Structures are given as structure tokens and as C-alpha cells.
């Protein structure tokens with residue numbers, strides 16, 4: 379699919395979740411690069427740059443996609459011929475997709491070990507990484523319950539509920555504001571991540587930080603399952619993770635005139651509320667994020 383169409387689908391949440399956004403975004407970039415009619419290396423470079431900007435701009439809180447696009451740009455930068463450049467885009471996008479897939483497999487292996495029979499896992503929104511861990515744990519014979527939020531205003535929790543129920547896992551669905559009410563029943567809060575900052579803060583679906591607070595108060599373990607390519611190198615350089623604000627229409631389609639509505643898509647959970655992050659490099663504390671980002675910056 380073309381970059382323009384893919385960017386629109388990402389904006390509309392027809393493609394949602396950080397992994398899917400990164401995967402589909404890079405596939406679109408590679409698709410356009412393959413079909414490019416550019417006659418010179420410079421023209422081709424401009425096309426890739428324009429498509430990258432279009433895809434990256436679709437949703438601002440997505441370092442997994444941004445990191446992949448940056449990888450393509452650096453692969454392109456060392457090419458001196460048009461065929462070489464085309465090859466470089468194909469190679470870099472395939473490589474990144476492969477790395478994402480391998481990382482997910484390792485996260486699932488590690489994550490499954492954190493799920494014990496008899497426990498109740500609380501999750502929020504729809505994270506393909508979290509559902510993969512839960513489904514794999516269930517397939518291994520672990521028997522546990524899940525509580526999941528509906529996730530206003532776009533109800534991504536219904537995608538999670540459908541996937542887990544489909545796998546045979548018992549799921550109790552709650553409205554977001556019931557999180558504190560049921561927190562004492564949960565043994566582990568497991569959520570995904572859109573971004574993790576250098577100071578170890580988790581940027582995830584709006585409501586995550588409130589759930590983390592409730593978990594902290596109830597002494598319920600709080601963890602995120604997150605590939606290290608969601609760590610944002612820009613935050614190491616001092617930048618804040620941008621938070622996407624979406625259309626007020628998602629909250630209230632026909633509000634009374636004069637009402638102001640805010641619709642932030644993500645919020646920030648500080649490191650003190652996060653017990654650990656499940657990554658492809660194993661379980662790490664939030665304080666480890668800066669080390670990993672610094673190692674990457676050295677490459």
C-alpha cells in the first residue's frame with residue numbers, strides 16, 4: 379500500500395498499536411520505493427524523505443516507526459547510485475521488520491515466565507505484544523484471568539477482549555473508570571508502550587498513568603512489554619516525547635456549542651510506578667533505558 383494511504387489509515391486508527399504502525403509504515407515506504415519512477419539518486423532520495431515525513435507525521439508519539447525510518451535514511455545516505463539506493467531501502471525495511479519480529483518472539487518468551495496460573499492480569503488498550511504474551515502463556519497451559527478496560531474514546535480494549543476471548547482466556551471487561559475499584563483483584567498490570575523515554579517514563583494509551591497510580595497504591599506489580607526500538611533516542615538529547623491530541627469529535631460527536639474538549643491519546647507514567655519493562659534483552663528496570671539508548675547512539 380502507498381505511503382499516503384497508509385498514513386491516512388494510521389491517522390484514522392485503522393492501523394493501530396506501535397508495532398503495527400511501524401511495520402505497515404515501513405512496508406508502505408518500501409512499496410513506494412520499489413515503484414518509484416525517479417530518474418536520479420537525488421530525486422529518489424527526496425521521494426523517500428517526503429514519504430517518510432508523511433508517515434512519521436501521521437501520529438507523533440511513535441518512535442518505533444521514527445527509528446525505522448531513520449534507519450532507512452542512514453542506509454540511503456551512504457549510497458551513490460540509484461539502484462544501490464533502491465536496494466538499500468528494500469534491505470533496511472526488511473531488516474527492521476525482521477528485527478521487530480525476532481524481538482517480539484524473545485519478549486513473548488520472557489513475558490510468558492511472568493504469568494503464573496491462578497493470577498489475574500490487568501491490561502489496558504490493545505497491545506499486540508501483551509496479547510501475544512497472554513495467548514502464548516495460555517497455550518502453555520497456564521490458567522489465569524484477565525481484566526481489561528474498554529479504553530475510551532476509541533475502544534481499543536474491545537480488540538484485546540475479542541482476541542483473548544477468542545483464544546479461550548477468561549476476560550472481564552470494565553469501563554476505564556472502574557480500574558481502581560478492581561485493582562486489588564489484580565496481581566499484575568501488563569501494558570504495551572508507544573514510547574519509553576531516556577529517564578524511563580512510559581508513554582502509552584491515555585489512562586495508563588492513572589492505572590499505574592492505582593496499581594502502586596494497591597501494591598500490584600506494574601510492567602510494560604516493549605521492544606527496545608520503542609525507546610526514543612530524541613529524549614536522550616533532551617527532547618520531550620510529543621503527545622498526540624486527537625479530534626474532540628472522538629470524545630463527543632455533537633457537543634453543546636461553546637464546550638471545549640481535550641482528547642490526548644497518550645499519557646506519561648513516571649519510572650517510580652513501573653516495576654520493570656519486558657524487552658527482547660530481558661527484564662530491565664526503567665533506569666536501564668538510558669544505558670541502552672546511549673549504547674545505540676554510539677553505533
Ligand code: RUB
Nearest residue numbers: 394395396397505506507570571583
Ligand atoms: C495503542 C497503545 C498500545 C501500544 C503498544 O494505542 O497504546 O499499548 O501502541 O502496542 P493506539 P503494540 O490504539 O492509539 O495506537 O504492543 O502492539 O506495539
